[in-house]
Amino acid sequence: MAGLLVAILSGAGISTESGIPDYRGPNGLWRRDPEAEKLATYEYYMADPEIRRRSWQARRTLWELRPEPNAAHRAIADLDRSGVPVRVITQNVDGLHQRAGMPGRKVLELHGTTQDVVCTGCGARTPTPDVLPRLEAGEPDPPCLDCGGILKTATVMFGQELDPLVLGQAAAIARACEVMIAVGTSLQVYPAAGLVDIAVDGGARLIIVNAEPTPYDGPAGPRDTPVTRRLGLTEGPPSWLLWELDADAGRGRTAEGFTRPLAPFLGVMGLAPAEPGEHSTVPPRPACGGNIDCKELVAGTTLFLPVTVPGALLYLGDGHAAQGDGEVGGTAIECPMTTEVVIGLAPGRPLGTVHAEAPGGRVTFGFDADLNVAMGDALDAMVSWLQALTGLGRAAALALASTCVDMRITQVANQTWGVHAVLPAGLLGRDETGLPAR
Ligand SMILES: NC(=O)c1ccc[n+]([C@@H]2O[C@H](COP(=O)([O-])OP(=O)(O)OC[C@H]3O[C@@H](n4cnc5c(N)ncnc54)[C@H](O)[C@@H]3O)[C@@H](O)[C@H]2O)c1
Numbered sequence: 001m002a003g004l005l006v007a008i009l010s011g012a013g014i015s016t017e018s019g020i021p022d023y024r025g026p027n028g029l030w031r032r033d034p035e036a037e038k039l040a041t042y043e044y045y046m047a048d049p050e051i052r053r054r055s056w057q058a059r060r061t062l063w064e065l066r067p068e069p070n071a072a073h074r075a076i077a078d079l080d081r082s083g084v085p086v087r088v089i090t091q092n093v094d095g096l097h098q099r100a101g102m103p104g105r106k107v108l109e110l111h112g113t114t115q116d117v118v119c120t121g122c123g124a125r126t127p128t129p130d131v132l133p134r135l136e137a138g139e140p141d142p143p144c145l146d147c148g149g150i151l152k153t154a155t156v157m158f159g160q161e162l163d164p165l166v167l168g169q170a171a172a173i174a175r176a177c178e179v180m181i182a183v184g185t186s187l188q189v190y191p192a193a194g195l196v197d198i199a200v201d202g203g204a205r206l207i208i209v210n211a212e213p214t215p216y217d218g219p220a221g222p223r224d225t226p227v228t229r230r231l232g233l234t235e236g237p238p239s240w241l242l243w244e245l246d247a248d249a250g251r252g253r254t255a256e257g258f259t260r261p262l263a264p265f266l267g268v269m270g271l272a273p274a275e276p277g278e279h280s281t282v283p284p285r286p287a288c289g290g291n292i293d294c295k296e297l298v299a300g301t302t303l304f305l306p307v308t309v310p311g312a313l314l315y316l317g318d319g320h321a322a323q324g325d326g327e328v329g330g331t332a333i334e335c336p337m338t339t340e341v342v343i344g345l346a347p348g349r350p351l352g353t354v355h356a357e358a359p360g361g362r363v364t365f366g367f368d369a370d371l372n373v374a375m376g377d378a379l380d381a382m383v384s385w386l387q388a389l390t391g392l393g394r395a396a397a398l399a400l401a402s403t404c405v406d407m408r409i410t411q412v413a414n415q416t417w418g419v420h421a422v423l424p425a426g427l428l429g430r431d432e433t434g435l436p437a438r
């Protein structure tokens with residue numbers, strides 16, 4: 001049976017029934033007291049003992065309420081117990097998903113937890129129940145017992161960076177899920193809200209359960225792409241395969257027993273486009289790459305990207321463990337990945353477009369909403385490259401290409417189609433002296 005991965009993206013609204021007020025809802029803390037925002041803002045917290053005193057008081061008041069999980073937390077844990085694979089990505093810091101029975105390993109706390117206290121000086125971590133009695137004992141802003149540093153709950157305050165590892169795991173879940181349910185969140189806090197974009201772009205169905213409108217209510221409709229339309233898959237239940245990855249053995253395996261050799265590469269490698277404004281990272285661009293999703297670009301590849309803006313503004317990510325040409329299902333086997341890259345400037349390249357020297361051979365790319373145009377661009381670049389490599393005229397280079405160049409569909413998943421031309425390694429028929437091989 002194929003699994004159906006359900007990602008729950010929860011926010012403060014799921015816990016209001018448990019007595020914990022949210023920030024932006026009708027009875028939200030910030031609507032009642034705009035100053036309250038400061039209590040959760042790192043800069044103010046660190047600078048002002050009075051903010052810390054009020055923040056600790058608020059923590060203590062909430063703690064003494066002893067909030068219990070409510071029906072929504074329990075329904076999610078029940079869904080998981082019923083055999084549907086569930087992952088919870090929560091913006092909450094209250095620990096109520098776990099207390100409702102969700103296994104801790106299936107809960108990602110994007111914004112940390114109030115269950116622990118950390119020292120901002122030495123990093124020491126203490127359970128919150130060990131610190132709160134110090135408030136009662138007359139310390140309004142208890143310092144670290146080891147180093148005297150400022151203590152705070154192990155939460156990610158406004159102005160603090162999210163843990164990149166946790167965020168990476170959340171992004172992988174968003175990309176892999178078939179259904180995302182956003183519950184009790186205004187979807188106004190980033191990067192958490194951006195996980196909805198990732199899920200929708202990856203083809204997931206989006207369900208929003210919230211008392212008020214959110215900026216994402218539009219995409220929460222049925223999934224409909226040219227590919228799913230062509231295959232008759234816009235209606236009916238979605239389906240999914242879950243892969244257990246063994247990085248050491250270089251193998252992925254599903255519960256059904258399908259196995260895949262892993263051939264990891266980064267799906268996203270690009271530079272910023274030259275036009276001003278906001279740019280989606282979904283479509284790959286002929287001018288500067290991006291979401292290329294090409295399985296040839298494995299370790300050992302040199303990828304050449306035209307620089308379009310000062311500073312280039314390189315961005316990388318989107319680990320793929322294995323993928324077929326086309327990435328036809330919208331996502332491949334995607335996973336967090338540690339990558340080592342060497343970045344340099346390469347003047348005097350024979351091509352002004354995105355191209356690569358990969359272990360499998362030389363690769364040129366075309367990206368366009370029209371597959372014919374994408375094919376033409378990839379072939380045009382490959383023929384130009386062959387000319388530069390061989391000194392042949394254009395027609396002769398095309399004739400040579402016809403004997404050895406493979407045209408492949410890179411991807412049909414990201415609004416813009418991708419085609420790549422591959423000149424397999426060792427097929428150029430010249431040795432290192434540049435003389436024709438005998
Ligand atoms: N319980 C907690 O751990 C807690 C509480 C407050 C704030 N926070 C933090 O504050 C940030 C605020 O972002 P957010 O988007 O999660 O919350 P938010 O305060 O921005 O939005 C909560 C949303 O939930 C809705 N809502 C409230 N009660 C509801 C109910 N019973 N049923 C349905 N919808 C309901 C509100 O209309 C609102 O749109 C988060 O990043 C989180 O870290 C956490």
Ligand SMILES: [Zn+2]
Binds near residue numbers: 119124146149
């Ligand atoms: Zn300390």
